Amino acid sequence: MRAFVEVQDLRRVFDVSKPLLNRIIEREPRRYLTAVAGVTFDIAQGETFALVGESGSGKSTVARMVVGLLEPSGGTVTIDGTPMEGAASAAERQRLRRRIQMIFQDPYASLNPRWRVDRIVSEPIRAFRLFEGEAAIRARVGELLAFVGLHPEDGRKFPHQFSGGQRQRVAIARALASNAEFIVCDEPTSALDVSVQAQILNLMRDLQDRLGLTYLLISHNLAVVRHMATRIGVMYLGRIVEVAPSRELFGAPKHPYTRMLLDAVPDLAHIGRRREPVRGEIPNPISPPSGCHFNPRCPHANDRCRREVPPLADGVACHAIHEGRLEPGRAETV
């Protein structure tokens, strides 16, 4: 089966140099920040692929490149066989855009505060000319609002008249308005109350079942990922360090970083157990460590780890695993 979304060696470098004059006076070279350093994954149709990682691991940058909001510095994104870069014509590019939508983190910022909800939801319909005539568009908007659990009458309201969860429903309705098949969700619930998070996640799963949607889910919340994802990629400092089906990753994590993350998750089964706290902080991506990016925090690092970048093989990028120095284990046994 061909993958629906293929991401190949995606890279993104940001220029974080000081202004020209400061550089000349202070004799400083240009400085670059490598946010994403060669990320490869693919997503099958109808699947939910999750990217997890700490702040600064580059997961949101990947999301923005996949939907085309950010130009990659290198690598390719292919959606259903069509490459995003250099899509032959403007019309082809627009056809591709219709099939990809995004749900943003902050529902307070992702809806134009001066627009009524029906106008917000109808904008993609008008932009892609999916329906002709005001009456047809209004009917479709009402249908979409009902689809996400709102009342069609709510279209006459402004975003500030809704709660955070309801706004996220509006954002989902907008994402569905263009009949998108692939939806990138960038931390869709992290700005919401815990009580509302589950409702939104269940709505997303429900819509996936009914419409056959494919999701790329960006999250730092392992509970959310466990609930939603079919497969999971763990990112660390711009690289994917482990990719595995959800059950496998939570059951038998391989990479030391994954184990550290899972061990930090509070759960009811291990109350009172002494935990290994997450040690150290994510290094500055402007001057990342040589070799394996995780080596300064890794208990199993040796000279080779400090020298060579481990390739992603058998779903994990770790010399210790590849060499057999470390057995895949249960999260609790780190």
Added chain:
Amino acid sequence: MAGESGSALSDPPGPGWFARAGDSDTFASFKASKVAVAAAAVTALLFLLALLAPLLSPQDPFDPAQLELINSRLPPIWTLGASWPFLHATADGQWPFLLGTDDQGRDILSAILYGLRVSILVGFLGVLFSATLGILAGLIAGYVGGAVDAAIMRVADVQLTFPAILIALLIDGVVKSVMGSRITTTAILAVLIASIGLSFWVQYARTVRGSVMVEKNKDYVQAARLIGLSSPVIMVRHVLPNVIGPVFAIATINFALAIITEATLSFLGSGMPDTQPSLGTLIRIGNRYLFSGEWWIVAFPGATLVLLVLAVNLLGDWLRDALNPRLQ
């Protein structure tokens, strides 16, 4: 999901725009501020007087045929010993000169009403021009960023080093030397409006640019980019309505500034001519007679100008505070 579902909050259709404006915080703060209400009342009154000038004024001061030199420099009517209410036509059907006349025999009251028209027109169009220019420059600078932003903002910095009067005198000088004696009142009006517009656009540009730089990174703009809308469409449809608020406060204060600038230019002689006087022109004419005791020619136009500018300024100050969330 019950608590979240839409049916729970489908209250009846909201009240209309006007009713909502009446309920808004801004309107409440307006009603609470006596100064703002008074300033708005005075402004409205002066606007009304200017609008209805042809109906209210006893004389058309722009029509030389109505002027009699014999009536020149008559003092206000009450200084001549006339009794209240002063207003009765003389035997030959002529209205008395309530506030006196100037050196041409022009009724000061009529001249003020017509002068108000010119001042308000120049102020309004000047503000419209400068706001359009400034909003456009600020939108483009803030949204495009980079070299374009740097170029526009450096031009703005240079612009700030020239006083408005200097720019106006420059434009006025060039236009007058090009057109010579063929210059028309319309051309003078256009010069005034252009000079004022070119002097005041910087403040709009800076304010709008700052707000645009905040708004353009918000996700609703990203969502619009996602469906392939072009930058100009996103700027006008999404960004502009969200940055326009502070512009109204600036525009109100600049309206007062524009009126003063016009009056100054006319006072200096590079504004409206004697035949089509604005308030500034009237003050200039009156200034010549101040030392010979004919005080009314300068005093009444001057008082009107002060009243208009003060009222608009107070209104603008209130609006600026009302729209500033940090002061609430």
